[in-house]
């Protein structure tokens with residue numbers, strides 16, 4: 001059995017479970033369940049605090065896990081745990097913020113107090129950038145720390161920025177880290193089932209990003225048309241009953257679909273159809 005750690009709560013919990021369901025794995029139905037066995041796929045899922053996942057994987061107790069890149073790096077296990085696959089979900093940025101109009105750059109933090117829940121990540125950034133500041137480690141609701149007088153600035157996860165705005169704060173300086181949900185595993189180990197899990201997750205990523213495009217086009221325009229729809233490897237071109245025309249089938253990026261359809265139509269392509277990809281192995 002492949003032993004997989006998944007976030008039990010928070011921003012990454014539902015989106016990680018949904019992704020695994022789309023990849024064909026059985027997921028828990030009740031958020032209080034802590035373990036879920038998927039005997040058919042020979043995988044066992046353990047629902048744990050997202051911050052603890054790197055610790056379980058780093059300790060060799062569980063084979064792989066899904067957590068945030070920021071949490072994984074903050075756990076300081078990257079000498080023996082690797083990021084195996086970025087998952088394109090749960091994106092956020094780890095940034096400095098302070099009371100509106102107070103700070104303009106990270107260098108101005110020298111001698112100041114910075115509150116954060118990601119102290120290892122912050123300490124490393126400060127050391128690399130020669131900023132001599134003190135770090136105040138808090139568990140959460142870090143935005144309140146400045147108003148309450150325990151810190152001068154914060155380093156925290158920002159997604160929409162709404163929480164900062166509500167606290168009268170604004171970001172400053174360059175982003176410290178761009179994060180997203182990632183699959184992590186022990187360096188140099190490929191436990192049974194990991195390659196299949198990776199391939200399935202990559203299949204979900206592709207199925208989410210691409211659609212299947214079908215159209216008919218005159219044979220003499222097929223070169224121009226397929227230049228617009230090159231597909232992942234090569235588009236399928238099939239004969240039609242009318243020998244002057246061919247049918248073309250290719251995967252295209254979902255967010256480019258309508259532009260490509262307009263260009264194909266202008267070129268003379270007709271019967272342009274888009275269909276969703278439910279699953280794939282590339």
Ligand SMILES: Nc1ncnc2c1ncn2[C@@H]1O[C@H](COP(=O)(O)OP(=O)(O)OP(=O)(O)O)[C@@H](O)[C@H]1O
Nearest residue numbers: 009010011012050051068071090091092157159179
């Ligand atoms: N809007 C968001 N708010 C917080 N974290 C987010 C958001 N979007 C993505 N994430 C990511 O989710 C992870 C944090 O998850 P979560 O909030 O569940 O952990 P936590 O803050 O340690 O726990 P909790 O808030 O339950 O005490 C990080 O990897 C973070 O980058």
Ligand SMILES: O=P(O)(O)OC[C@H]1O[C@H](OP(=O)(O)OP(=O)(O)O)[C@H](O)[C@@H]1O
Nearest residue numbers: 140141142157158159160161162163164
């Ligand atoms: O930019 P936004 O979309 O507003 O999201 C970012 C906020 O969400 C997180 O808090 P969370 O809900 O995890 O609470 P916590 O601070 O107690 O961890 C994070 O710590 C920020 O406060």
Ligand SMILES: [Mg+2]
Nearest residue numbers: 010011140141
């Ligand atoms: Mg949180």
